[in-house]
Amino acid sequence: MSTTVGRRKAGEDAEVIVVGAGPAGSTAATYLARAGLDVLLLEKSTFPREKVCGDGLTPRGVKQLIDLGVDTREEAGWLHNRGLRVVGGGITMELDWPDLATFPPYGVVRPRQDFDEMLARTAQRAGARLLEQTTVTEAVVANGRVVGVAAKAGPDKTPVTYRAPLVLACDGVSARLALSVGLDKIDSRPMGVAVRRYYASPRSKDDYLESHLELWDRSDPENPVLLPGYGWLFGMGDGTVNAGLGILSTSSAFGSTDYRKLMRSWLDGTPEDWGFREENAIGKVGGAALPMGFNRTPHYRAGLLLVGDAGGMVNPFNGEGIGYAMESARLAAECVVQALARPEGPARERALDGYPVALKQALGSYYRLGNVFSRLIGNPTVMGVATKYGLPRKTLMKLVLKLLAGLYDPKDGDAYDRIITAATRVTPSL
Known part of the structure; x- marks a missing residue:
């Protein structure tokens, strides 16, 4: 009963x-x-x-x-993907997800x-x-x-x-x-705006998520323009790629930027054989705020x-x-x-x-x-210096990846984990 x-x-x-x-x-x-x-x-x-x-x-x-x-x-x-590919400052670096007790070693x-x-x-x-x-x-x-x-x-x-x-x-x-x-x-406190669109692309199968720390408008090859924000390319494995970009409220360009035009300018500067052109686009551009x-x-x-x-x-x-x-x-x-x-x-x-x-x-x-x-990376000068001097240092970038993705073991981690854990311990909570 x-x-x-x-x-x-x-x-x-x-x-x-x-x-x-x-x-x-x-x-x-x-x-x-x-x-x-x-x-x-x-x-x-x-x-x-x-x-x-x-x-x-x-x-x-x-x-x-x-x-x-x-x-x-x-x-x-x-x-599944193995890690993050970071592109910027003329450098491309592949960083595998860290091997941790707390989190699995793959993204999806x-x-x-x-x-x-x-x-x-x-x-x-x-x-x-x-x-x-x-x-x-x-x-x-x-x-x-x-x-x-x-x-x-x-x-x-x-x-x-x-x-x-x-x-x-x-x-x-x-x-x-x-x-x-x-x-x-x-x-x-910061807000972000993200826009994305799907494209038929030969880059659909990729072991890495790809992040572009510098977005260039190369419509005038003689005078390339650095755009605010960062971009991503996520291969969907089905013949398409999710291409998008984000911009932070801490950037002076926030709120006054045509985000769809910004993405179009960036993608038009990518190699044509990647397929990120209007004739290969699937569906419309979507946008959302990120609180x-x-x-x-x-x-x-x-x-x-x-x-x-x-x-x-x-x-x-x-x-x-x-x-x-x-x-x-x-x-x-x-x-x-x-x-x-x-x-x-x-x-x-x-x-x-x-x-x-x-x-x-x-x-x-x-x-x-x-x-x-x-707030720091919203300043283009700070972002430029970080990209120029930080990206070439793979050891430093491994620490940065752990910090940015929140992937560290608070207990029994390696030296990088201990640095991040110590930083969070001395930082007052929100």
Whole structure:
């Protein structure tokens, strides 16, 4: 005989509402459902859906997939890569991902259209209830506490309200839920903008993710112009390449640049046999903002947890967001599971207050370093000096790769790991 007792109160639609079925939302919903909670996962679009992203995950992101129980073998449809190829200052250098106890020795590439649906279906299999075509517009607040969400459901946008004692805002850079309760972004912290497009290209199969630290407009061969930002080329393994670029808010060109034109100028300067020309383009140029370095806080307040891009979880060192969205989702889920095992009141709130503490412990000092780094490289002179004098030194670049990708063993690591760990320990947390 079953001894399961429903924990939902009258008038509640779930024990936890998760808004947004991207990597953050689907990961959180999976962990919560596996812990036996009644989870309602609300997604504004329908799967499969297109998302703007580089499609590549470093080993840090791969670890989150493995933790979630996802099969990341190549036989399961993942394209593996060995490391990062850095291009700049007339130098090309291939840096393998470090061999660590904490993270796997490979990165992966997979289209976001496929990736996001896979994670959402993982959440469903765990027991989460997914409602697509449900656009959440604002939080429902009672007695100063978030107790649900208001939404428009279905093709006819029928107004609906869903209630639960806790809501996870995984609604991305738009952060509608956070804004609806007055949680604005912190303008002093960095933002990025990324644009990308797919091209049919012979460079589709590549053992390395490729990063271009200098973007040149060579439309006038006599007078090449150095453009702000950095570019990437991620071979998708299917005959196409994801080509894109990013620019930081710390650059003086931020906000006044035509990013699509910027990318066109850069790609027109690449060798023609690479295929990055208009006639080989597949689909349109997509763009997205990248909220970095905890640029929206507090990450928990009165029944609402900010997870992933909604809480500014993008790494300010390298613009990676997927792995950190999943990492923050796992931490949020752990705190929510503990909280809902306690009675309402101070004991439950103490467990929920553990979420921002866990984020600070995991990423706070590292992100503060990253915010400083983003301000430095936003200066073209600093970036030029770093590229000219840093790139030729492979030993130094191995340290830089570990720092930029967050790939270091805090315990029992090598000398590079100890340097990074020491730097984060002496840096105050955000």
